[in-house]
Amino acid sequence: MSEIRYIAIEGVIGAGKTSLAKKLAERLESNLVLEQFETNPFLEKFYDDRNAFAFQTQMFFLINRYKDQQKLNQEDLFSEYIVSDYIFEKDQIFAYLNLSSEEIKLYETLFPLLQRDLRKPDLVVFLQSSIDRLMTNIKKRSRKIERNITRLYISELSEAYNNFFFKYSNTPLLIVNTTEIDFVNNNNDFEELYNQIFREDRGFIEYFNPVPGVK
Numbered sequence: 607m608s609e610i611r612y613i614a615i616e617g618v619i620g621a622g623k624t625s626l627a628k629k630l631a632e633r634l635e636s637n638l639v640l641e642q643f644e645t646n647p648f649l650e651k652f653y654d655d656r657n658a659f660a661f662q663t664q665m666f667f668l669i670n671r672y673k674d675q676q677k678l679n680q681e682d683l684f685s686e687y688i689v690s691d692y693i694f695e696k697d698q699i700f701a702y703l704n705l706s707s708e709e710i711k712l713y714e715t716l717f718p719l720l721q722r723d724l725r726k727p728d729l730v731v732f733l734q735s736s737i738d739r740l741m742t743n744i745k746k747r748s749r750k751i752e753r754n755i756t757r758l759y760i761s762e763l764s765e766a767y768n769n770f771f772f773k774y775s776n777t778p779l780l781i782v783n784t785t786e787i788d789f790v791n792n793n794n795d796f797e798e799l800y801n802q803i804f805r806e807d808r809g810f811i812e813y814f815n816p817v818p819g820v821k
């Protein structure tokens with residue numbers, strides 16, 4: 607494995623990707639790139655009515671994700687770590703789940719043009735979790751913008767994420783089953799995950815299934 611400088615965390619809503627990104631960035635004293643979902647003026651309306659607001663929501667995210675990712679091309683590759691709580695390609699997951707066939711045709715003309723010059727992560731960490739755990743996490747953090755997210759939507763999104771990463775081969779990938787661990791509040795869980803991320807003998811694609819209470 608080549609040296610890891612740019613790490614991107616991915617997962618369904620409620621998986622803990624932003625929390626993990628913040629903890630990693632603090633440990634590594636890195637540049638932290640967070641998706642600013644709360645700036646999307648259509649998102650809350652989308653959770654109320656997916657069909658009516660899917661396209662506006664998607665286009666806003668696509669352009670803003672592109673602008674943020676563009677900035678990474680200007681980073682000094684040899685001086686610092688970068689940790690992000692998303693990858694640009696994740697935009698496709700939401701697009702194919704929520705857009706109509708006509709909207710997808712337009713989307714597919716734009717996405718490749720934006721993607722081609724963006725920097726790729728050295729490692730993507732995909733956080734998997736059960737639907738029950740995801741819904742518990744969403745309820746616990748109690749964000750106003752997420753109050754109308756349904757279990758059905760999270761189930762559909764989880765399946766879409768799993769399908770996407772089952773076929774993913776753009777970068778090294780670490781898939782982590784986080785259903786039974788708490789890397790936010792349990793330091794042992796975080797340390798174990800941190801060690802897996804920087805394990806020197808890790809392969810291009812690996813699955814990490816930590817056993818709670820076994821260290």
